[in-house]
Amino acid sequence: MRMTENQRRLSSRTPTAELLSAVEALARVGSSEEVVDIVRMTARRLIGSDGIALVIRDGDACHYVEEDAIGPLWKGSKFPMTECISGWVMQNGMTAVVPDVFKDGRIPTYLYHRTFVRSLVMAPAGSERPLGALGAYWSQLYEPTTYEIETVETLARAVATALEHARLIAALSRALSQAELARDELRHRVKNAYLAAQSLAMLSLPSDYSKVFSARIAALARAHELIDQKMTNQASISVGELLEAELEPYAHDAPGRLNLDGPRIVLDSAQAVALGLAVNELATNALKYGALATARGRLDVQWRLEGNHLVVEWREADGPEVRTAALESFGSRLLRRLIEGQLRGSVVRQMEKDGVICALEFPITTAEVERPADKSPQDSPE
Numbered sequence: 001m002r003m004t005e006n007q008r009r010l011s012s013r014t015p016t017a018e019l020l021s022a023v024e025a026l027a028r029v030g031s032s033e034e035v036v037d038i039v040r041m042t043a044r045r046l047i048g049s050d051g052i053a054l055v056i057r058d059g060d061a062c063h064y065v066e067e068d069a070i071g072p073l074w075k076g077s078k079f080p081m082t083e084c085i086s087g088w089v090m091q092n093g094m095t096a097v098v099p100d101v102f103k104d105g106r107i108p109t110y111l112y113h114r115t116f117v118r119s120l121v122m123a124p125a126g127s128e129r130p131l132g133a134l135g136a137y138w139s140q141l142y143e144p145t146t147y148e149i150e151t152v153e154t155l156a157r158a159v160a161t162a163l164e165h166a167r168l169i170a171a172l173s174r175a176l177s178q179a180e181l182a183r184d185e186l187r188h189r190v191k192n193a194y195l196a197a198q199s200l201a202m203l204s205l206p207s208d209y210s211k212v213f214s215a216r217i218a219a220l221a222r223a224h225e226l227i228d229q230k231m232t233n234q235a236s237i238s239v240g241e242l243l244e245a246e247l248e249p250y251a252h253d254a255p256g257r258l259n260l261d262g263p264r265i266v267l268d269s270a271q272a273v274a275l276g277l278a279v280n281e282l283a284t285n286a287l288k289y290g291a292l293a294t295a296r297g298r299l300d301v302q303w304r305l306e307g308n309h310l311v312v313e314w315r316e317a318d319g320p321e322v323r324t325a326a327l328e329s330f331g332s333r334l335l336r337r338l339i340e341g342q343l344r345g346s347v348v349r350q351m352e353k354d355g356v357i358c359a360l361e362f363p364i365t366t367a368e369v370e371r372p373a374d375k376s377p378q379d380s381p382e
Helices: 005-012 015-027 032-047 085-092 146-204 207-234 238-252 269-289 324-330 335-343
Strands: 053-059 063-068 076-082 096-098 119-125 132-138 237-238 258-261 264-268 298-306 310-315 346-352 357-364
Touching: 015 032, 015 269, 032 053, 032 063, 032 132, 032 146, 053 085, 063 085, 085 096, 085 119, 096 237, 119 146, 132 146, 237 238, 237 258, 238 258, 238 264, 238 269, 238 298, 269 310, 269 335, 269 357, 298 357, 335 346, 335 357
Parallel strands: 258 298
Antiparallel strands: 053 063, 053 132, 063 076, 096 119, 119 132, 237 264, 298 310, 310 357, 346 357
């Protein structure tokens, strides 16, 4: 039978090269099933034994999960830790070298009478609290060489690392699934809250007021949905897109009152969410006390990069006179917690004669910066 190219390549490798290849393969796995497959396909050939077995700690039991041998061993069986050489290895964190299984007090000989095994090496998978063991077996009385013992130990250590890696991936996957469920639930509740607000407005307010209020609620809902979609699909969003989505609802009542200007700067999801909440806080306060409280009030938002810091300047004009007490609302604990705490930046506020000025600054990492044409929320297509 002619050898394939892959078989020729494998057969031409030195034992050290094959061992390194197996360790590298174990380092790339993403599941415990892959670990088992690699051990089954490579360990016996690397060690040169008549059989191998992979054992996993299962509470107080040793679970023989896989084997590759000239005869059946114990695949699928579980034994108490105190009645198995693999249990001794895991409990003591030491390799067991057994030239004759019927002359070693640690061996439950009744388990070996129906097998081909006469000699073995069993190495722990892990050091602090081994989570498994790797065994190599010979059908005749045999004194394993130092190289063979070290190969079993090296593979066992690689198996431990791979299994821990797979466990972490599985845990992260479960956490991600739970987070996605929580996000979907939150999205559903937010939509319901918007709908409830619209319904209450229609029932409680005069017709003219309810129409204006409902239009604003609908605009807020669209902004929330846009940001949610972008963050879900892209994991990033530009500062301009974020500000347009957050402020677009306030442009409907009085076109031309908002001006947004700055280069295209892309934020990652964590920074975008924090900045979006901060902008929403500023807009809410402007609606209560500042330029957005009247139809003639104007808002100018500009942003730029200074080194690796993003600077966002929020300027209000032609609004009602802002009381000193109201200024503290612009520097609420939420705003400071978002910019200073979460984004490790700064918030600077000052009150001018015709409105409030607020500068937000925080460090970012971005490789996408370009200057687009000037654009305002009201210029966006409906």
